[in-house]
Amino acid sequence: MYNILICDDERDIVSALKIYLSGEGYGLYEAYDGREALEALHEHDIHLILMDVMMPKLDGVAATARIREESNVPIIMLTAKSESGDKVLGLNVGADDYITKPFDPAEVVARVRSQLRRYTKLGAAPEPEHAGRYTVGPITLDEEAVAVTVDGEAVALTPIEYNILRLLIKHPGRIYSSQQIYELVWSESAVGAENAVSVHIRHLRQKLEIDPSEPRYLKVVWGLGYKMEDGRHEKC
Numbered sequence: 270m271y272n273i274l275i276c277d278d279e280r281d282i283v284s285a286l287k288i289y290l291s292g293e294g295y296g297l298y299e300a301y302d303g304r305e306a307l308e309a310l311h312e313h314d315i316h317l318i319l320m321d322v323m324m325p326k327l328d329g330v331a332a333t334a335r336i337r338e339e340s341n342v343p344i345i346m347l348t349a350k351s352e353s354g355d356k357v358l359g360l361n362v363g364a365d366d367y368i369t370k371p372f373d374p375a376e377v378v379a380r381v382r383s384q385l386r387r388y389t390k391l392g393a394a395p396e397p398e399h400a401g402r403y404t405v406g407p408i409t410l411d412e413e414a415v416a417v418t419v420d421g422e423a424v425a426l427t428p429i430e431y432n433i434l435r436l437l438i439k440h441p442g443r444i445y446s447s448q449q450i451y452e453l454v455w456s457e458s459a460v461g462a463e464n465a466v467s468v469h470i471r472h473l474r475q476k477l478e479i480d481p482s483e484p485r486y487l488k489v490v491w492g493l494g495y496k497m498e499d500g501r502h503e504k505c
Contacts, residue, residue, distance in 0.1 A: 272296040276306040277321035289374040303327025321347045330358050337363035341427045343384035360468040365429050387428040403438045405497045406486045408477050410438050424476050429469050437497045446494035
């Protein structure tokens with residue numbers, strides 16, 4: 270059973286989200302500000318967090334940044350339509366996705382399922398026929414171990430970051446548009462693709478490149494999309 274932490278300072282919203290998700294068989298935990306969310310994460314085995322942006326004591330953006338210092342658990346930000354800037358800010362500090370208030374119950378359930386699939390896939394061994402090792406420059410992705418290293422040193426990636434890198438490193442030199450990356454990694458229509466993909470690409474560069482401002486391997490092709498620069502590439 271997966272455990273989901275719902276964090277929002279409005280109790281009616283927490284209650285509504287619990288109703289939406291109760292039929293899915295999830296274990297549901299509550300928090301009403303960022304500090305309580307951090308405490309719940311330490312006290313329980315949490316597999317996904319629904320995190321409101323605007324909260325007292327410690328807001329959702331700050332709480333997400335703190336969580337990312339110690340955990341790659343999927344985080345879906347909860348934002349109002351007027352908080353478009355907060356969506357990007359949330360993605361910048363490590364959120365995986367966002368849902369806009371007022372909620373569509375079907376969308377909430379679908380996005381939670383989608384993030385849990387990616388999270389569990391990242392934490393489990395892939396099917397043998399897909400096992401392989403892909404290397405571009407000092408960057409290696411090992412599908413069998415579900416691990417990424419740079420110059421032999423392990424690098425911690427979120428599920429979204431891992432799947433974007435996996436897509437690009439398996440096809441070095443091939444250009445993928447933001448829309449293609451979004452549809453292949455998020456498995457849904459490319460709504461908000463440009464912002465979401467660019468934020469995660471920036472995170473990947475910060476973790477993989479010596480100088481993220483002058484990337485050698487994870488390249489942007491202006492007007493077209495992104496690619497892994499051709500280099501040494503092997504599959505074992």
